[in-house]
Amino acid sequence: MTAELVRGQNHPLPGARLEIRVSAERPVIAGATLNDQDGRMREEGWIAHPAQPQLPGLEVSRQAAAEHRLAVDLDALPDEVHRVNVLLALPRGEGGPACFGELAPPSAAVTELDGEPVARCTLTGLSAESAVVALELYRRQGSWKVRAVGQGYAGGLAAMLADQGLARAPELASQIEEAVADGRARSVAPAPAPHPSRPDGERPRETTVGGAMGIADGGTGTAAPSDGRISYQHPNRAAGPPPSPPSPPLSASPSAAVPPVPSVPAAAPGAGGGQGSGTGEAPYTPVAGDANGWSMDERLYNQVWDMFEDLARTVSAYRSAVDFADSRMEQELDKVLADPRTRVGPAADAARAEARARQAQLVEKAREVLDRDLGQLRAESDVVEPALPAAYARWDNPVWHGYEPPGQPPMAMRLGDLALPESAGLRIPMLVRLPLERGLWIDSGPGGSAGSASTGPAAASVVTPDEMRGLACETATAIAARLAAVHPPGDFTLHVIDPAATATAALAPLLETGVLSGPPATGAAGVSAVLEQLTRRVDLVQMAVRSRATDALPPDVDTAEQLLVVHDFPHGFDDRGVTQLRYLADEGPSVGVHLLMVADREDAQEYGPLLQPLWRALLRITPVPDDHLADPWVGHHWTYEPPLVPHGSRILTRVLSQVATARATRRTGG
16 A cells, blocks of 8 residues: 655655656656765765766666656665655756746655555645755664655755755755756666675666666566645645644744645555554564664664654644544535535435545544554653663663762753653653753743643643742752762752742752752842852853863862752842843853753743843743643644652652762762
8 A cells, every 4th residue: 555645754665675756747856865864964975966866775867857766775875874865956047937836746756666656745835945855765773764855945956955964055056957957968877886785796687767777676667657646735734844744844933824725645554653564564673772873872862862753753644634634524515515406405414424434534544553653652662761871761760779970971861751642641751962052941830831732731720829839949959950960970060049948848859968068049149149150150161261271260160060040030139130140041051051940930020021032042841741842843732741759759869869979079089
C-alpha cells in the first residue's frame, strides 16, 4: 500500500536502492543535498545538481524537466551522511513561471526500482516560493525513512542552500542555473564505478532514468501509474514553509490564514512517525543510546530529542488526518444540503449517515497508526528512562541513590517532562543544554495554571494561590539543587534573594546541607548587596575576556558558574534593582551568571513596559502541569510537567549533603 504523506509525516523505506520520481506542470530543476546529523551541508561537494549530477549513492537529472527520476542507493552514501534532501527549483530566464504559486502543486514519490510506489506527497501551500525542499530521507536508529517536507523559499535556490549551511550559496545557485540555461551535459552520463557493497566488485546493471544513470539490480524502470494530483493542504493550516503539517517554522505565525482546499486521502497505515513499516517487517527493538554521539551521555541526549521529534510528527499526522476526515465530511454534507432534491428524505439521511461513517472510518485508521507509533515510543521510553544519567533522570530514578559528585559538568540536564494530550501518559524528558543560554522564570501566579488543554486544568483547578506560590518555590529549589548536583564540587555557586523570607520552608534542603553557604538575602539592603556583587562579577569577567586577561581577575571574584534565585519578585526591588536584574538576564549567561526567578507577572505590572525585555529573555515554566510551551515547528502546545521531588522523599537532602561534603573536601585540599 502506498503511503500518502502530508507535511511532516514519515514512512519507513523498504530497502536501500530507490527512485525518487518528481512530476510538475512545467520544467523544474531537481537536485539533492547530503546533510550531516545536524542537517547541515558540509561542503559544495555534498549536492547533486545539473552541473554535478553524480555523487556516491546519488544521481540526478542533468536538465530541467517536468518529469524526473532520481536514483538513490542509501548503502553507498558516506558514513557522515544522515539526511538526503530532495530539492526542486524553477529555472530562471526562460519566460516561465516565477513562483510555484502559478503552477499546479508538484508531486514527489519514492518508489522501488521496479516502479512499485512506497510513498508519495503533493507539495501544496506554495505561493511566492521558487524553490522547495520536497522530501527528506533520513537515518533513524539504523534504518532509513522518508519524510514529506514541502518547505519553500521565496529567495530561490540561493536561500535554500544558505539555509542548509552553505557559505557560497549564491555562487553555487548561479552555477546551477547557468548549467540549466546553457543546456550543458544533456547526454547520458558515464557509467558509475563498481558498487562498493558487491563483494565480487561486479558493477550492477545500469538503467537510464530521466537523463541520468541509476543503479539497479533488476526491474524495468517503468513509470508508476499516474493517479492525478491530490491536495494535501488542510483548512485552518498555515501556508508558510514548515517541515510539518500544521504550522510554519520559527518565523511564521501559526495562525496565518489559508484558503479552503479540496479533500485529501487519510494517512495510510505506516505513514506516521515511529518505527516499523506496518507491512509485516520485524518491529524495531529499542536500545538505550541508539543515536549518534561521542559518549553515552551525548547519544542518550540525542535519542531523547529524536523521541521528542517522533512524537511531534506522529501526533501531527494524526491531527492532520482527523482534520481532513472532518473537512471531507463537512463538504459531503454541504453537497447534500446544496441540492434541494436531496436535502430531505431517506436519500438525504442515507447520505449523511454514509458521510459520518466514512469520517469515523478515517479517524479510526488514523488512530490505529497513532497507537502503533505511541506503543513503539513507549517501548523505547521504557528502555531509555532507566539508562539515563543523574543529570537527565527524574528524582525518583534509582540512579540518584548511587549518586557521586561528578568530575565534569554534563552537556545537559533535565528541566522537566513534555507530553501531548494524545500521548496517553507518554512523557519525554525536557533536556536543556548547559551552561544555560537563557534564564528561567517560574510563574507563581494564577497565569501559571490557566488554560491547559490536557492535565493542566485538572491539576491547577484545585491549587490555591498560596499553594501555587509554595509549589513554585519547591520547583525553584529542585532546579537549583540539580544544577548544584550535576556540577563538579566548587564549580557552582548559588545565591538566593528572598526579600520577605517567604520561601524559608522550600529552601530548607539547601540551607540544612550547607549547599547555600549563607542565609538568603532579605530586605532592600540584602537585595542591593547581592545584585551589586553579581553585576560587578559580570563587568569584570567581560572586561577580562575581551582583553584576554582572565588571569588578572581580582582574587575575590568567584569564577565558578553562578545561579541567582530570586523569590517573590518584585517585592523588595526598586528601579535600580530592576535594571540590574535585566542586565544580569541579558549579559550574565555569556560569562556564567544565570537567573532563576519565581514571580507572578501580574504583580510586576506597575513597572509597565520596563520589564517586557526581561520576561522575553527568560524561559517560562510552571510549578503545575500546563500546556504553555508552544512548538512553532509543528504548532503543538506541549504540556510541561515540573521536576518536583516525590512527596516524602529524602533523596534531595541525601544528594545535597554529598555535594556539600565534596565541596568542603575540595576547599580544605583533603
